[in-house]
Amino acid sequence: MIIPVRDGAQYVGEALQSILDQDLADIEAIVIDDGSSDDSAAIVTSLGERDGRVKVVANRGKGIVDALNMGISLAQAPLVARMDCDDVSLPDRLRLQAACFEADPDLHLLGTAGLRIDRDGEPLKPIDVPIGNDQLRDALARYNPMLHPTVMFRTEAVRRVGGYRRAFTYAEDYDLWLRLSETGKLANMDARLVKLRSHPGQVSRVKEEQQKAAAALARQAAQSRRSRAEPFDVNGQPAQAVGAFLAWRAASGVGISSLERRDIELLLRTAGIPLAVTCKLLFLAAVGAPSFRTLALGPRLAWRRMTARPAKMRPN
Incomplete structure (x- = not known):
């Protein structure tokens, strides 16, 4: 699991704890501190001192693309999952996604549906995604049909296509999905396995x-x-x-x-x-x-x- 964080002290503890509480225990949680000026690094380090599965790495404010690529370079697992520092994964998320990859060796990228929550964690609305290969590929040609904080992908597949790329910052995930679609299978699960937090400071609002x-x-x-x-x-x-x-x-x-x-x-x-x-x-x-x-x-x-x-x- 790769979680980049910059000044996310308000939520990063809850986000990371939701990963440590997964019913799939064999995981590594790589948190990339992208130049935080608040207590984000201290909060994550404290959790890591109690759980050896947590690794905290400093990125010194180089940006989201470099932070994500650093996490991918450090990952030892064959599967990498993504989540933002203000979101929450349900306890069975990683197990259910990993099972899909085990069942389909051609699968390169897998997302899920989600549940939008407010800054206090109260539910706002469900988030649906296209299901099925044909529907997903048709959507991919027009917009980003996958929720970045919900995805899991094969580590080597992403490394082969070059990872995230800086020229596409703020849509770096969409660019990566398009390239992965040229090499393997993409899919979405209709299960809502991640709670995605909505608040005024998120990138989709500030950098629209x-x-x-x-x-x-x-x-x-x-x-x-x-x-x-x-x-x-x-x-x-x-x-x-x-x-x-x-x-x-x-x-x-x-x-x-x-x-x-x-x-x-x-x-x-x-x-x-x-x-x-x-x-x-x-x-x-x-x-x-x-x-x-x-x-x-x-x-x-x-x-x-x-x-x-x-x-x-x-x-x-």
């Missing part, structure tokens, strides 16, 4: 726009891999990866299809994209997918960029 752009880049990268290498540094900074991809896409001269248009729009919201690249892509979108929505893309982007400018930079 960056997460959408990273997901769009992951989808477009998957398309690129079908015929060529990805045209950007997959372990570079996200904004640089987006810029390099858009510059390559503009230089291709190929019309943008209706299926691509939404991803291109999400990527064009990234700050610092040159005007010439934006104009060329708008032209390719108009040529490839002539529609009212495509023609409205330019004004929508212009409005978003104007409203995103700091107030002191706007004209009176």
Whole structure:
């Protein structure tokens, strides 16, 4: 079990204890402290002193992607499970997931359904996921159909495809699922085996726009891999990866299809994209997918960029 934590003292003790209380006893719990300034490391270390299955490692604030890859590099078990530092696993979670891998040697990645809880642990609503190979793969082409804190995967399968990649930060899991889908089987269980906590500070709320752009880049990268290498540094900074991809896409001269248009729009919201690249892509979108929505893309982007400018930079 890999649990990254940064300033998660309020919940990390409960999260880790839910792993130590699993009815599958033969586990290792690797907690990556990603530069916490609170008592997160002390809380985890205290639990580790009472249970030798806990390993605490410092990542010095290098970020979620490096923290996750560090955990994978340290894992000795053939199966790795994921959970965030504010979530809670039910006692039979790891046993039930491990049994699925034992029954199917082609299975590379397995998620579960979940239960959304509030900051105090009170239930909010169930979270359903696509079940069945065909339904899951159809969803994967459009959005991330797996709940990251619920997944378990084969350690070697993830190592072979290169682990998590920095260019897709905030959607690093989606990028990994897409690559794993090219090498083996993916599945979801309909059992609700993880309680996922909802609170204002979580990444999906604070970094929503960056997460959408990273997901769009992951989808477009998957398309690129079908015929060529990805045209950007997959372990570079996200904004640089987006810029390099858009510059390559503009230089291709190929019309943008209706299926691509939404991803291109999400990527064009990234700050610092040159005007010439934006104009060329708008032209390719108009040529490839002539529609009212495509023609409205330019004004929508212009409005978003104007409203995103700091107030002191706007004209009176």
